[in-house]
Amino acid sequence: MAITTKRTRFSRRLPDHVTDELVTVLSEKKIFGFNDLFERVFANLKLRNAVSGGEEMLRLRAYEKLQNLVTRGLVEKTGKEYKGTVRVHEASSTYVSAQEVAARDID
Numbered sequence: 320m321a322i323t324t325k326r327t328r329f330s331r332r333l334p335d336h337v338t339d340e341l342v343t344v345l346s347e348k349k350i351f352g353f354n355d356l357f358e359r360v361f362a363n364l365k366l367r368n369a370v371s372g373g374e375e376m377l378r379l380r381a382y383e384k385l386q387n388l389v390t391r392g393l394v395e396k397t398g399k400e401y402k403g404t405v406r407v408h409e410a411s412s413t414y415v416s417a418q419e420v421a422a423r424d425i426d
Contacts, residue, residue, distance in 0.1 A: 334412040335384075335412055336364060336367065336369040337360065337364070337377070337380055337381055337384055338384050338388075338410055338411070338412070339411050339412055339413075340359075340360040340363045340364055341356070341360055341381065341384060341385060341388065341410070342403070342407055342408060342410050342411045343363065343411075344356060344359045344360055344363070345388075345394060345401065345402070345403030345407050346403055346407055346408065347403075348402075348403070349402070350397075350400045350401070350402045351400065351401050351402070352399055352400055352401075353382065353385070353399065353401065356381075356385070356401060357378055357381050357382075360381055361374065361377065361378075361381075364377070385401065388407070388410055389401070391410070392404065392406070393406050393407045393409060393410050394407060
């Protein structure tokens with residue numbers, strides 16, 4: 320008689336501070352150019368003491384994450400300006416972790 324065990328995945332995913340700050344700023348329903356958006360995100364991260372790797376590296380990471388949000392349809396890009404959609408909060412780490420908990424509870 321074979322006994323099957325349910326395997327649980329343990330994932331130690333840290334919150335993504337850059338994406339969280341992008342979501343926070345883009346939730347304001349304003350239109351931002353990338354430089355203005357980055358300055359706000361950078362200032363917020365410095366206040367939270369969550370800046371590491373230098374400003375230029377952070378700028379590249381923020382741009383990459385912003386383009387990912389555009390691809391997912393959570394941010395609208397018009398020319399060189401960005402605006403968060405109604406669903407932009409879906410990218411925050413609190414939303415993602417709540418979805419993972421809900422999916423785990425269903426299983």
